[in-house]
């Protein structure tokens with residue numbers, strides 16, 4: 001099967017055709033690969049049928065195959081599909097994993113899936129089509145095999161924002177531009193002025209939002225120069241309720257500058273709103289940000 005949908009120029013720009021060398025970097029992301037490996041190993045049993053949507057190098061499919069599952073690994077990029085076939089054969093897993101070059105939105109598995117792996121995750125769920133691809137898969141699967149849905153890896157995502165003071169000065173050169181940050185590393189350029197606040201959370205086997213439209217009041221906990229918003233995304237790859245635990249992976253943080261600076265004091269509040277579509281480009285996310293001082297209701301004098 002080959003992909004029937006053409007790749008649009010917007011999709012190329014949005015990074016949905018990720019260059020090959022970026023996949024070698026993704027192989028080295030220990031938090032990401034470990035969370036998927038542990039979740040897949042915990043839940044997948046011999047004889048299960050597993051589908052991976054957007055298989056890349058095939059590494060996540062390999063974990064399911066090593067658990068004794070048969071796997072259909074769907075990858076749209078022909079160069080990557082060939083790479084996955086080569087690497088899976090190198091690992092002796094080419095009989096358990098069938099690599100199919102196709103658009104995952106059109107794919108219907110050969111038999112009902114017990115589990116689905118889909119890692120098209122970017123901070124804020126921008127750029128990649130995680131929600132759209134999983135929703136299309138759910139629709140296709142239910143039309144063909146009935147209501148029962150497979151387990152999804154990830155099971156859920158939690159999207160958060162934080163008001164921050166960001167140092168945009170690079171050796172005397174001022175550049176207020178969006179920057180990515182490794183979640184585990186210290187970030188001396190960033191001072192958190194509020195705690196992170198959740199603006200969306202959802203499970204992939206329930207209704208999946210295709211857009212985010214949120215407004216809320218955020219409390220300032222640290223005085224400073226408010227000039228940026230940091231986006232943080234936590235993915236629960238597998239949830240083990242009986243142990244009260246989960247295998248988690250945080251996307252890279254994204255710090256996006258605000259159009260203007262304002263001095264804020266601890267104890268104050270700000271109203272923050274955002275509105276963008278899942279899969280949108282980064283600029284859509286920053287352009288949607290609106291910040292204001294909440295309307296104060298005057299307190300009545302007690303006579």
Ligand SMILES: C[S@@+](CC[C@H](N)C(=O)[O-])C[C@H]1O[C@@H](n2cnc3c(N)ncnc32)[C@H](O)[C@@H]1O
Pocket residue numbers: 016017018026027053054055056057058059060074075076077080102103104105119120121129133
């Ligand atoms: C972030 S990468 C993850 C690759 C791999 N699963 C891993 O974890 O290393 C997402 C992959 O999804 C593929 N992809 C994006 N949109 C797709 C679509 N509509 N159908 C099939 N594959 C797609 C990309 O080419 C890319 O290889």
